[in-house]
Amino acid sequence: MIEKINIPLVYDDPPKSNIWWNKQNEIDFTNFHASEVHGVLLPWALRIFEPLLSIHSPNEIKDLDWFIYPVIFNEPYYQIRTLTGIDHADFGFWSYVSSEVIEALKAKKGWILIDVALEPLSDTDLSDLLDKLDDCSEYPNDRIILNVGSLTHTSHPQIYHITSWLEAHYVGVLVDNDKEFVFEDLPRSYLKKVMFNAYWQDNISEHKRFSLFNSRYWKSLQLTAILSVLDHKSLFKYGHVTASSLDMFEEYFTELLDKKPEFKKVFKPHALKNKNDIINFPEQCEPYIEKCDFNIVAEAYSDQNYVAWPFLTEKTWRCIGFKKPFVLLGQHGSISKLHAFGYKTFHPYIDETYDNEKDDYKRFVLATKEIIKLIHLSDEDFSFYNEYFKFITDLNEQNFKLRLYKSYRFFKYLSEGKIKTYDYIDSFYETGT
16 A cells, blocks of 8 residues: 655645636636646646645645645746746746745745646757756755656656656546546546546447548648548548548648658649548547547657657547557657657557658658558458557556556655656667667
């Protein structure tokens, strides 16, 4: 049995979010950060342990043994400027924090936890920030810890990679709420009922070979190109394929190809001839992913240069949650990043050497080859593959529970005043990326 701890959270102005208060953070309980139990916005790294939390004002700090001052960065590109200019009198991070909190942090009584895992934060901005945190002459910058997606600064004592919104919610979607989690009487209350309807309307009767949720395909050439390939080979009919703005396909394709000469040598802009086999984007993807054999993951940042490290969204995480094998059209090193978090994937039955290819076009070609292979497998052959796939997906469910356990250990260590005393990921740099 693991010892339960109380996790006290201090808010300067509840129910508002610490640091920034904006329209995105309104407490209307349709916001996925909003906790009905506590009436505040909670980073999901903390929301997982909702029954252990208590909410306090700065004037109650004197009565606490320790505390966390939680911060959510929904839009890190903008919000990170409060940290890179951390000591600015009017707009720096500390200008938003009450003096009671600052003094308690100087006395080593608490921590500021900033969750920056919902959207990608560039390594350049993160490096600039870490340089700023070295200076503790005026403010307790050493008490700031960040939960981020990039593994570039894994060894830095103030950088963590604990379970947050996208992973916790989408990987855990089918795990039974009623079963005990890490310790007795701690319900997994954040699953299903918060964002998903636990009993979504399943009116999908036809099981198909694959699914591809690619509504905003125009954000990336790889995402547009896979629609072109599937259309050329008349393969939409074998999958649950979702996309919107199909009448604009040729125009979007032309614009994207002009930016990528290596693709332009092979692809020509065209309208989709089989667009009637594509589903107008549905309200829920879940019934479709349940009724398929594998998923084509069309990641949001598959060929964009703004984020120089693999950022995994719900597109990837829900495959693990729904126990579906997948081929990932994403950034170089995306599969390796999953391995770094302890998850298993499907090589050699799905040849994942595409993940090692740095060139966007070559990586796309190798991944597409695997997609076509899986679509054309006979039902008998895919059934054989599924025995292996099930073994992997079951392991991933156990790894998810281990990740949650490690997240709990993280907060337990903070309650003891410790930092960087536990391995939260495997060594990313030993994965060959």
